[in-house]
Amino acid sequence: MxxxxxxxxxxxxxxxxxxxxxxxxxxxxxxxxxNVFYTPTEISAGEVGQGQSFRVGGMVKMGSLVKEGLEGAEVNFLATDFCNDVLVSYTGPLPDLFREGQGVVADGSLDNAGTFKATQILAKHDENYMSAEVKASLDAAESASIEVCHQ
Amino acid sequence: MWQWLYKLGSPKWFYTIGNRVLPWLWGVTGLLLVVGIIWGLGFSPPDYQMGDNYRIIYLHVPAAGLMKGSFYMMALCSAALLIWKIKMADIVAKAVAPIGAMATLLMLVSGSLWGIPTWGTWWIWDARLTSSLLQFFIFVGIIALRSAIESRDSAAKACAVLTLVGLVNIPIIEYSVEWWNTLHQGASDLSLRDSSANPPEIWIPAFFTGFGFIGLFFIGLILRSQNEILLRERRSQWVKDLLLTDNAKADTESGINTNA
Amino acid sequence: MPEFQFNSLAELLNMGGYAQYVWPVYVFFLLFCLFTVVPPAYSRRKIVKQIKARLRREENQ
Known part of the structure; x- marks a missing residue:
């Protein structure tokens, strides 16, 4: 048994x-x-061909966001993984969390000049939740943590 | 310990104990859920980025926990059935499946509604979302398999095997956000300090709703298991005694007079 | 002590503009609670009734 x-x-x-x-x-x-997206480093290494439709993911680089006009107009920004950047160009609605320093996933393809023409922009959220007060005191305590390239 | 486990394996004992536990469980669960939901909806501070939209977290995260917990419970029961042929294990496994399926659905729906304003999409085929959807189909598949096989013993065995195979998906869901690039964020590191990310003022309500979900899970588990026990043991003497002695009121809440 | 975050009921219902996402989730949770409790309670009645009917038939025989 x-x-x-x-x-x-x-x-x-x-x-x-x-x-x-x-x-x-x-x-x-x-x-x-x-993997749901490629990183800018993978793209600059030529892992994706021109004209091929794919997603790029990274951070919206601080100071790189250019809005051409009012809401719904063209936006340009650099998506970065802190090693390499990709210039992204997009026209259309943006999610609430889209802003500089925030994670972003863009759907589209590379044009001849190496600019990523996005057809859809998604915001990636991090795993940190806190009130505005806590965020402010954290920011005051550590003056802007510098992200570095890990390769 | 073994004595206790052995007793738990007896349907009559499970039925009786279930009735004794249920009133307490109702009270505690109700309290936990009401406190957690009121706190989470009204009293925890809005997130610095997502505002009040993040209040979905107080149901989304417990639902995800219940999905995992349900499946662990089913896997444990399946192993107990296959190795020791404990009949009660199959009854519990059968009772848990629909609860797990609904918890998974709640997780998917709440995540989607959260994703629309936050991410800008209600769905993306990333590893986390895809493996979670697969988990829903695993639950549904197990329920369907059971209803498709006529012989109870064969159905029990087939479901147990399918459950153990499906167990592989749980760590995949868990670590998908680390193994691959996903749109879904990683797990939060809860902090005990008030002045750091994920402070107690944010996660305490989730603690309440989380335990409330566990209570709800066991209420459903007991109710459904008791039904199945009555059906399977309907020809046994104790069920006859039970139903004949308390003729007046034989529903869920009634206490049981038979101690024999 | 945590403070109530909204100034009025209307503000609470508005959920900072995210009402259409937050409230449906909580409604769906209510359905989840009902699903956990109501169908098994309903079938309990049916099962008990059936068994009792059978017991009565057997007694009469």
């Missing part, structure tokens, strides 16, 4: 680890395909 149960236990463990291994291998093979 005990041997019988041990056999069952072995079968259960086999199911769990077998399927984990199988799916792990599939995910490993798909590794790049699962």
């Amino acid at each position: 005990l041997a019988h149960r041990q056999q069952k236990l072995a079968i259960v463990l086999f199911i769990i680890f077998g399927s984990a291994l199988a799916i792990g291998l599939v995910l490993f093979a798909l590794k790049e395909g699962i």
Whole structure:
């Protein structure tokens, strides 16, 4: 009876680890395909071809945001991963969280000049929630944390 | 400990204890949810970026937790069924599946509504969202599989195997935001200090709703398991005694007179 | 002590302009609560009724 149960236990463990291994291998093979965006560094390394539709993700570089006019008009900004930048150009509605220093994911393609012509802009939120007061005191305490390139 | 587990495996014992626990569970759960929701909607400060929109977090995060918790519970029961053939384990696994499916749906819907103004889209096929949607289909698939197989024992075994296979998806959901580039942000580091990101004033209401969700989960688990117990044990003497002795009131809230 | 963040009921309902996203989530949660409790309570009645009816039939035989 005990041997019988041990056999069952072995079968259960086999199911769990077998399927984990199988799916792990599939995910490993798909590794790049699962990423929802490319970083500016990957783009400057030429991982994406011209005219190909894809997404670029990064931070809106501080001081790079140029709004050509009123709401709905063209915006230009640099998307950065702190190593490389990509110039993004876009016309259309923007999410509430779109601003300098904020994560951004843009859908579109590169033109001949290497400018990313975006058809959709999504804002990426970080995992930090706090009130405006706490944010202000944090900012006062540490004068603008400088992000650096990790490569 | 073993004695206790052994008793828990007895449907009659589970049914009786369930009735004793339920009134307390109702009270505590109601209190936790009411406090958490009022606090979260009215008293925690607005986020510096998202304003009042982030108040969705007080349901979104507990729903995600319940999705995970439900599936861990089902996996544990499935293993117990396959290894020790504990009948009660199958009853609980069956009871939890619809609760887990609905919690996953709540998580997906609340996330979508949160995403519209914040991200600028209600859906994106990133690793976190896609694996979460897959989890919903795993829950639904397990429910469908059970109803598709006529023999109860075969259905129980098939569902148990499918649950154990589906278990792989849980760490994928958990770590998707670290393994791949996703639009969804990573997990928050809660802080005990008032003057840092994710301070107590933000996350305490989530603590209340979170435990409220756990209470709700066990209420649903007990109610559904008791139904299944009555159905499976309908020919047993204790069910006959139970229903005949308290003829007047045999619904959920009634206490049970039979101690035999 | 946490303070109430809104000056009026209208302001609370408005949710800083995000009413159309926040409130549906809480309504959906209410549905989730009902789903957890109501269908099993309903089927409990049906099951108990069925078993009792069968017990009565068997007694009469």
